[in-house]
Amino acid sequence: MKLNYIDFNLCKDKRMIKKIYHESFDKEERFPFLLLKFCAKEDNILFNVIYDNKELIGFEYIVKYDNIAYLMYLAISNNKRNLGYGSEILKQLNNSFDNVLLSIERARTKFDIKYKRKQFYLRNGFTTTNKFLLDNNVEYEVLCNNNELNINDELLQKRYTKMTSSKIIRFIISKTFDSYN
Helix, strand or coil: CCEEEEEHHHCCCHHHHHHHHHHHCCHHHCCCHHHHHHHCCCCCEEEEEEEECCEEEEEEEEEEECCEEEEEEEEECHHHCCCCHHHHHHHHHHHHCCCEEEEEECCCCCCCHHHHHHHHHHHCCCEEEEEEEEECCEEEEEEECCCCCCCCHHHHHHHHHCCCCCHHHHHHHHHHCHHHC
16 A cells, blocks of 8 residues: 545546545535635645545545644545555554544444444544534534643634635635534
8 A cells, every 4th residue: 555645736536536525424514615625725724635556545634723633524435445545544644743633423322333433533543532513513523643632612613714814715614614603
């Protein structure tokens, strides 16, 4: 496995990335794809398309602010799941950033797919923070790769406010996602 990261703006598989995005996340969890593309032009956004050699694997969308890398989205193509790619991507992410935050849908039972997702992140260097968010009617749990990081509401709010320097886009985000305010 040799992963290559290509900036979304430079990749040739934009349509496939949009398809993976829509297949991987429920509507209430997704930003409009156009908004993600627009924000990806900012210096603190990493919208990386991930390949194994020349084969498309998936993508990661990261908002960098203060000393945080907020993993907003990580998606692996359906036909590439359960092959170790997600774990390798998280390993490289954890090696690159001291403080990685992410939020996942809150699991209610051990039989829920959300529980399995949480276990995946826990196996790959993340810990629970006992922080929960309600955003766009979805309840999320915040995980972090550094259990010593002081996670507060202001720090979490910045994951959206630092996505763009555009006042118009910030306004759109604030009207779409509850956790912005």
